[in-house]
Amino acid sequence: MLNLIILCIILLLPLSNFLVLGLASRSIQQPLSGYWASFTMFLSASLSIGVAYTYFIEKGTVNGVFPPLELLRYPWLVFGKNLSIDISIVLDPLTVIMLVVVTFVAAMVHFFSLGYMKDDKRYTTYYAFLGLFTFSMLGLILAGNLFQVYIFWELVGVSSFLLIGYYFTQPAAVAAAKKAFIVTRFADFGFLIGILIISFYGESLDIATLIERLSNPASSQSILIQSAGWLGITALSWGLAMIFIGGAGKSAMFPLHIWLPDAMEGPTPVSALIHAATMVVAGVYLVARLFPVFELSQSIMCLITYTGLFSAFFAAIIACTQTDIKRILAYSTMSQIGYMMFSLGIASHEDHYLGYIGSLFHLFTHAFFKSLLFLCAGAVIHLIHSNELSKMGGLRKWMPITHVAFLIACLAISGIPPFAGFFSKEEILLASYHANKFVFGIALLTSGITAFYMFRLYYSVFWNKDQHLDTHHGEGTGTMIISLIILGFLSVGAGWFPFSTWLYKGNEPMHTHIDLLFSIAPVAFSLIGIKIAHSLYRKPSDAPQNLTLAWGKFYTAAYRKFYIDEIYKWLTQNMVFNFFGKLFNWIDKNIIDGIVNGVGTGVSSIYFSIRGMQSGKLQDYLLYFFGGIALGMIYFFYIWK
Amino acid sequence: MNERMSHIPLQHILIFSTALFFIGMFGMFTRKNLITLLMSVELMLNSVNINLVAFNKYLFPQQTGGIFLALFTIIIAAAEAAIAIAIFIYLYRTHHSIHVDDASEMKN
Numbered sequence: 001m002l003n004l005i006i007l008c009i010i011l012l013l014p015l016s017n018f019l020v021l022g023l024a025s026r027s028i029q030q031p032l033s034g035y036w037a038s039f040t041m042f043l044s045a046s047l048s049i050g051v052a053y054t055y056f057i058e059k060g061t062v063n064g065v066f067p068p069l070e071l072l073r074y075p076w077l078v079f080g081k082n083l084s085i086d087i088s089i090v091l092d093p094l095t096v097i098m099l100v101v102v103t104f105v106a107a108m109v110h111f112f113s114l115g116y117m118k119d120d121k122r123y124t125t126y127y128a129f130l131g132l133f134t135f136s137m138l139g140l141i142l143a144g145n146l147f148q149v150y151i152f153w154e155l156v157g158v159s160s161f162l163l164i165g166y167y168f169t170q171p172a173a174v175a176a177a178k179k180a181f182i183v184t185r186f187a188d189f190g191f192l193i194g195i196l197i198i199s200f201y202g203e204s205l206d207i208a209t210l211i212e213r214l215s216n217p218a219s220s221q222s223i224l225i226q227s228a229g230w231l232g233i234t235a236l237s238w239g240l241a242m243i244f245i246g247g248a249g250k251s252a253m254f255p256l257h258i259w260l261p262d263a264m265e266g267p268t269p270v271s272a273l274i275h276a277a278t279m280v281v282a283g284v285y286l287v288a289r290l291f292p293v294f295e296l297s298q299s300i301m302c303l304i305t306y307t308g309l310f311s312a313f314f315a316a317i318i319a320c321t322q323t324d325i326k327r328i329l330a331y332s333t334m335s336q337i338g339y340m341m342f343s344l345g346i347a348s349h350e351d352h353y354l355g356y357i358g359s360l361f362h363l364f365t366h367a368f369f370k371s372l373l374f375l376c377a378g379a380v381i382h383l384i385h386s387n388e389l390s391k392m393g394g395l396r397k398w399m400p401i402t403h404v405a406f407l408i409a410c411l412a413i414s415g416i417p418p419f420a421g422f423f424s425k426e427e428i429l430l431a432s433y434h435a436n437k438f439v440f441g442i443a444l445l446t447s448g449i450t451a452f453y454m455f456r457l458y459y460s461v462f463w464n465k466d467q468h469l470d471t472h473h474g475e476g477t478g479t480m481i482i483s484l485i486i487l488g489f490l491s492v493g494a495g496w497f498p499f500s501t502w503l504y505k506g507n508e509p510m511h512t513h514i515d516l517l518f519s520i521a522p523v524a525f526s527l528i529g530i531k532i533a534h535s536l537y538r539k540p541s542d543a544p545q546n547l548t549l550a551w552g553k554f555y556t557a558a559y560r561k562f563y564i565d566e567i568y569k570w571l572t573q574n575m576v577f578n579f580f581g582k583l584f585n586w587i588d589k590n591i592i593d594g595i596v597n598g599v600g601t602g603v604s605s606i607y608f609s610i611r612g613m614q615s616g617k618l619q620d621y622l623l624y625f626f627g628g629i630a631l632g633m634i635y636f637f638y639i640w641k
Numbered sequence: 642m643n644e645r646m647s648h649i650p651l652q653h654i655l656i657f658s659t660a661l662f663f664i665g666m667f668g669m670f671t672r673k674n675l676i677t678l679l680m681s682v683e684l685m686l687n688s689v690n691i692n693l694v695a696f697n698k699y700l701f702p703q704q705t706g707g708i709f710l711a712l713f714t715i716i717i718a719a720a721e722a723a724i725a726i727a728i729f730i731y732l733y734r735t736h737h738s739i740h741v742d743d744a745s746e747m748k749n
Binding site for chain 1: 666669670678741742745746747748
């Protein structure tokens with residue numbers, strides 16, 4: 001069950017979907033393509049679960065750790081004796097867990113889309129794009145080589161671009177796709193530089209080799225990378241900071257988060273898959289993958305911690321003021337990824353890497369409840385045909401199953417026991433409590449705000465004002481409901497998985513336990529948030545309106561997303577376009593064009609000055625000839641001697 | 642070696658050949674008819690031949706290199722004249738003239 005062929009099937013099924021459905025998108029008709037794609041994804045997901053079962057249960061641990069399995073290593077580009085790029089597939093606990101999460105959520109989203117996208121003209125193309133995305137994401141996870149990671153990293157970016165711009169007839173979707181691509185591409189440039197720095201000093205691109213060399217303080221590579229530096233910062237820190245920029249771009253960390261809310265222009269199931277559960281956590285995955293290297297630089301760990309913490313808090317505040325259901329969820333995603341990031345940042349040896357485990361556990365549970373939230377939002381949008389909260393309200397009567405699923409997901413994200421989010425958030429908060437009290441305080445506050453805005457959303461959509469809809473169908477189609485139910489169960493149950501016995505650092509599994517006394521504070525904060533949301537949004541009232549007026553300028557600033565987009569716009573308009581653009585334009589027009597035109601005009605002016613010599617009169621040529629000979633003779637006889 | 646010839650000093654022969662050369666050159670600069678030009682070229686070649694023969698006779702009487710070189714020049718001049726006249730005939734067919742200034746399509 002645990003061999004290369006199985007993994008290749010898991011990896012190549014989505015690719016075959018992309019190729020077959022993409023090439024034959026006109027000849028394969030509507031229901032067939034969706035059913036086929038969903039079937040292959042379910043196959044892929046069940047194989048992944050089988051792989052996980054074999055890896056964790058049947059094979060078990062060797063000397064207290066799950067051994068990494070290298071299933072494939074093929075030298076692809078050989079540059080010399082020391083440097084080659086090997087295509088490799090490596091299985092370790094992190095990979096296996098991500099494999100299950102990605103294939104499972106992808107299968108759910110494929111299945112959900114059967115109903116959601118059924119009226120769409122480019123239905124088959126949509127499934128082809130989903131296949132490309134799933135393939136790229138799986139490739140990213142399985143890669144055992146930094147360069148391979150980078151290739152799939154870019155492929156993921158491309159498929160995200162294609163899916164955000166899926167409704168390409170709407171200008172907003174086109175703009176959002178371009179924005180997402182440019183911002184993440186800008187960050188990926190940092191990632192590439194980081195890879196180059198790290199692999200230059202580490203003399204390898206293989207992740208396991210790099211970790212082994214760099215984390216051994218006696219190795220020559222480690223000594224070199226710690227001693228070399230620029231501007232007072234070591235080469236190691238530079239390389240890791242650049243890699244983190246790549247991760248921050250993909251994971252929508254401040255200040256590279258601006259693309260994520262706009263990316264909600266894509267179809268809602270796509271938001272659930274790419275912009276909630278899988279692609280946006282690629283940054284967290286990358287940091288976790290290279291964690292033993294990141295751990296070596298305290299300053300970069302600090303950078304990760306505070307970037308994550310600020311993003312978590314900042315996004316939570318913005319989410320309280322937005323009125324677009326998907327944008328609220330997007331900011332909530334950003335906030336939760338911020339949690340995962342700072343949790344990685346504070347993870348240390350002292351408390352057995354609790355932060356590391358908590359972060360990845362949160363990644364695991366978040367994938368389920370956040371994709372559930374997005375799919376519920378998709379079902380609501382399917383009914384209302386609008387994203388605006390003001391058009392919604394009282395929907396609990398019309399769609400009871402979606403209502404319950406959404407409530408479960410909200411409770412999970414708010415960290416109310418016994419739902420999934422409680423367990424993972426608990427570990428993160430416990431780790432931050434031990435590591436840094438300031439971080440803990442902000443995290444606690446953020447979790448309260450999270451509960452508030454999630455329940456603001458919940459009450460605004462499902463309670464608040466009653467409205468009468470003219471339709472009878474209410475709930476979405478059968479496939480939509482089934483995927484909501486499955487994800488709903490997982491949002492309850494995912495927290496009960498013995499996650500820390502599978503994924504840990506060190507030599508023995510860590511048995512996390514719930515410290516009931518410690519849980520009082522986070523749960524109380526969440527309950528307060530829920531209570532405030534309940535009193536404000538449970539019934540239609542003027543209270544929210546009055547409250548926004550009372551907050552005044554601060555509310556406006558948060559509603560306008562703290563003017564980050566405007567700042568970027570100002571920077572690009574004034575700095576990039578006006579300053580650099582004008583400068584480069586001047587250089588181009590005057591210097592570059594000047595050289596090119598100068599060559600032309602120079603040659604033609606020489607031509608005009610000497611064309612008169614070619615008079616067409618034989619005697620003139622004779623004169624030149626004899627004149628030349630005479631001059632030559634004068635030279636040889638009198639000057640040269 | 643003829644006794645009468647040896648009374649003529651080398652300088653006289655060189656002055657003669659120089660005069661012949663410049664007469665040829667004058668002809669080349671002033672005439673427009675191609676046949677006249679060809680004749681001028683022949684004059685210049687012959688002045689050179691006279692030089693070669695004279696130097697051979699006066700400076701190296703035991704050797705014959707100069708004389709043979711002059712013979713080669715005469716042969717080449719004959720061949721050149723044949724080609725030149727062929728060109729003139731062809732030029733006359735296309736331009737109905739053998740005036741040098743009439744064949745100036747490629748000027749400038």
